[in-house]
Amino acid sequence: MLRAVPRPPLPPLRTNYSDAGSMLVTPDTTNPPTIREGVYEIKDSVSGQYLNSVEASVYNRLCDDVLVLQDRASRYGKWEISRVGQGYTIKQVSSGLYCAIADGDQLQSQTVVLCPVPTVWVITFTDHTTQAVRVAWSISNYCWDTPPSGQGRLVSLGKVPNDPAKAAAFVTWYLESVGPNHNLGPIPPGVYALQNQASGTYVSLSPDNKTVSCWPEIKLEKTGVRLWEILPLGDGYSIKLHSTDKYATLQSGMGYRSKVTVSKLPAAWRIVPADSPLLANEGYVQIFWSDTEICWDLSGYGRKAAGTPVEVMFNKDYQACRLFKLL
Structure with missing residues (x-):
């Protein structure tokens, strides 16, 4: 059952909680x-x-x-x-x-x-x-x-x-x-934490301040879980690192395992609720590049290691590493 305020580290995750809830x-x-x-x-x-x-x-x-x-x-x-x-x-x-x-x-x-x-x-x-x-x-x-x-x-x-x-x-x-x-439609505009289903880790920014990667909550004690501002952009959405001017995009093309990065130039992403009604109700989505079938994928079939990069892959079959929960 929301910001220009710094977000402290999250507590142990509750199901469906709010502003990292729920992020809500x-x-x-x-x-x-x-x-x-x-x-x-x-x-x-x-x-x-x-x-x-x-x-x-x-x-x-x-x-x-x-x-x-x-x-x-x-x-x-x-x-x-x-x-x-x-x-x-x-x-x-x-x-x-x-x-x-x-x-x-x-x-x-x-x-x-x-x-x-x-x-x-x-x-x-x-x-x-x-x-x-x-x-x-x-x-x-x-x-x-x-x-x-x-x-x-x-x-x-x-x-x-x-x-x-x-x-x-x-x-x-x-x-x-x-x-x-x-x-409001399938994806209400808002500020969310993004959690990968396979790993349980959170989408954040690598130390190079350029590459998008996933990190366990325990590794985010100093910065807290990063939030992403999702706003309509045409028939898609822009995904911006909250309280910054950096947007998720692809800077090295759409090739196999191209890394998701950030840039001051926004990109239009297609955000689609999971095919499974149960997963969709729990807030799981897939994030596609524009009108293609190329989507976000956590490397290594959803490896839990800190700093595992978020890449793009052709969505040819169901994989938990390609599902992200909006919190």
């Missing part, structure tokens, strides 16, 4: 990172419980359902996050209802509910290392909060204090992506 980010060169639109499961970062809903008649007659935390994400636990100006709406996929505030007069401890009319929320990262986010009402300093433990905890509003140490006690959330917002 959209480009912004002047402001803090923002959340990428899509469909998510929303998980309490402390308890690991998932956001679901239950019938609300016993709690509030002004709404349809209330939000609760449960051990598993049910069919009521898929949430479509969509950008509205500088904020977001959060819609339950199964019902089409929105996370909302039913009574604007009394905010403290007010239960967050589901209604046909949405409330606009501000979703911000509280920790770039763990990708935890806070969800707050857009015109206040009240955020989603919940009691510290127990099954079926209701989600309500709590006032965030100005003291950072006290603010840290309020609940934060992980957004675990379960699919794109289909209104």
Whole structure:
């Protein structure tokens, strides 16, 4: 279920997490990172419980359902996050209802509910290392909060204090992506970490500052996992090393095992979701040169060694080394 901010090293990888999550980010060169639109499961970062809903008649007659935390994400636990100006709406996929505030007069401890009319929320990262986010009402300093433990905890509003140490006690959330917002097309523009399926290593830049290669997370402790900004370019996409003016391209032709490099001149890449629906839903794609069948391939059938180059190969058969996950 996003930036010109330096990215610290990633924690041990969670499945489908957000801004390296999930990376779950959209480009912004002047402001803090923002959340990428899509469909998510929303998980309490402390308890690991998932956001679901239950019938609300016993709690509030002004709404349809209330939000609760449960051990598993049910069919009521898929949430479509969509950008509205500088904020977001959060819609339950199964019902089409929105996370909302039913009574604007009394905010403290007010239960967050589901209604046909949405409330606009501000979703911000509280920790770039763990990708935890806070969800707050857009015109206040009240955020989603919940009691510290127990099954079926209701989600309500709590006032965030100005003291950072006290603010840290309020609940934060992980957004675990379960699919794109289909209104945006197959590959939403955004800032992503790219992880090779075969090796589990991350697409980065070699020490020569020219060659694109893959590195294990443990080797990226100083720089953090590098991010790539993917933006539409005609019917394809440009792939730019985030916060730089360098784009992924081919400078030595399209021959067998030509290395992917970076240049100030962008190239148009065709980014295609994996043929397997399961892999596509997990965010795996293949990256092709323009309208050809030449695609990115991690050398050595996806060798895990640090600095293994990303090359191009003719896509004549399925290979895990040719699949990259958008995080």
